[in-house]
Amino acid sequence: NRQIILANHPVGMPTAEDLPLQESALPELQDGQLLMKNIYLSLDPYMRGRMSKAKSYAAGVPLGTAMQGGTVGQVVSSKLDGFAEGDFVLGFGGWQDYAVQDKTTLRKLDPSQAPISTALGVLGMPGFTAYAGLLEIGQPKEGETVVVSAASGAVGQVVGQIAKLKGCRVVGVAGAEDKCRHVVEAYGFDACVNYKDDDFETRLAEACPNGIDIYFENVGGKVFDAVMKLVNDFARIPLCGRIAHYNDTEAPQGPDQLSAFLTKLLVKRVLIKGFIQFDYAHLMKDFVKDMSSWMQAGKIQYQEDVVDGLENAVEAFQGLLEGRNRGKLLVRISED
Ligand code: NDP
Numbered sequence: 001n002r003q004i005i006l007a008n009h010p011v012g013m014p015t016a017e018d019l020p021l022q023e024s025a026l027p028e029l030q031d032g033q034l035l036m037k038n039i040y041l042s043l044d045p046y047m048r049g050r051m052s053k054a055k056s057y058a059a060g061v062p063l064g065t066a067m068q069g070g071t072v073g074q075v076v077s078s079k080l081d082g083f084a085e086g087d088f089v090l091g092f093g094g095w096q097d098y099a100v101q102d103k104t105t106l107r108k109l110d111p112s113q114a115p116i117s118t119a120l121g122v123l124g125m126p127g128f129t130a131y132a133g134l135l136e137i138g139q140p141k142e143g144e145t146v147v148v149s150a151a152s153g154a155v156g157q158v159v160g161q162i163a164k165l166k167g168c169r170v171v172g173v174a175g176a177e178d179k180c181r182h183v184v185e186a187y188g189f190d191a192c193v194n195y196k197d198d199d200f201e202t203r204l205a206e207a208c209p210n211g212i213d214i215y216f217e218n219v220g221g222k223v224f225d226a227v228m229k230l231v232n233d234f235a236r237i238p239l240c241g242r243i244a245h246y247n248d249t250e251a252p253q254g255p256d257q258l259s260a261f262l263t264k265l266l267v268k269r270v271l272i273k274g275f276i277q278f279d280y281a282h283l284m285k286d287f288v289k290d291m292s293s294w295m296q297a298g299k300i301q302y303q304e305d306v307v308d309g310l311e312n313a314v315e316a317f318q319g320l321l322e323g324r325n326r327g328k329l330l331v332r333i334s335e336d
Helices: 046-050 116-120 125-138 154-165 177-187 200-207 221-228 258-268 277-296 310-322
Strands: 002-004 021-023 033-042 071-078 088-091 098-102 107-109 145-149 169-174 191-194 212-216 231-239 271-274 304-308 328-332
Touching (some): 033 088, 033 116, 088 098, 088 116, 107 116, 116 328, 125 154, 125 231, 125 277, 145 154, 145 221, 154 169, 154 177, 154 212, 169 177, 169 200, 177 191, 191 200, 200 221, 212 221, 231 258, 310 328
Parallel strands (some): 145 169, 145 212, 169 191, 212 231, 231 271, 304 328
Antiparallel strands (some): 002 021, 033 071, 033 098, 071 088
């Protein structure tokens, strides 16, 4: 069984030395377990946190063990009631060829309903994050302006499309011209601004002539600063991710902005709320129902970026932290 293990806690960008590929023997199946052959591995920004020693909402991956992550795959052998050889499943199979799983991590998939890869993307955790954060915290109302960063990615592409379905003006922020074009042409965003352009702040202001009512925050950094200049009274900010800071090795330079920031929240009566998608599990049923029907009606599109081979997972993950992915990033570990 090939595995990518966490050998060191990375400093800055994770490297192949931090995450080497190793062979390991498969453990014997116990009652209540099954052996799953991973087909797709989901690569997600939260994994950078799991590689770190810093305390977070979930424990880090222990050094010397396989990197964890969501996977879809096929059951090879089963000692778990309700699951048989050949079944397609969503699990938490990690960065490896095969995984032993029990019922706590498994959901059966029906490949006739949707491509199995979508259980890791638009119909899975990233899609659910978009749904829960936008609808519960953002509370979008018709005619409001919604800005979303990392707009072309797994979460951002869904945020923008749901906001459009709710009748909002949607402005994306992304780091490449083709990403900006894609969200406008494929997902119907009203505009998208490249934060790497010199005149980014001016362009963002032009794209939001009525200010910003909801900012779905995925990145932090200069994008956040620019948005804060445009927030309206009673704006809502679902604080979903801060990817621009995940490889930071020290606190940002310059004067502490916290006091000015808190004054802005007060004066504009802004709601800002951090959230982790699993806190909203009670919405999962509604999500599956709504998202499936939107997709069947052709109202939600999605883009996946599939990299072939487990041996290429580390480079692909580096690409995610540098914006090289186009849509939901997946590694194809074996053929489906
Ligand atoms: P994406 O598919 O959006 O991929 C990550 C993207 O982030 C890159 O393509 C890049 O796009 C952007 N990015 C990378 N570095 C920077 C940077 N320095 N500054 C600005 N943008 C950068 O990933 P996901 O959709 O899976 O995740 C998006 C965000 O949502 C992440 O912050 C993630 O941690 C968070 N998240 C939070 C969850 C929760 O429960 N709170 C659950 C799932 C995700 P670009 O080219 O546009 O810069």
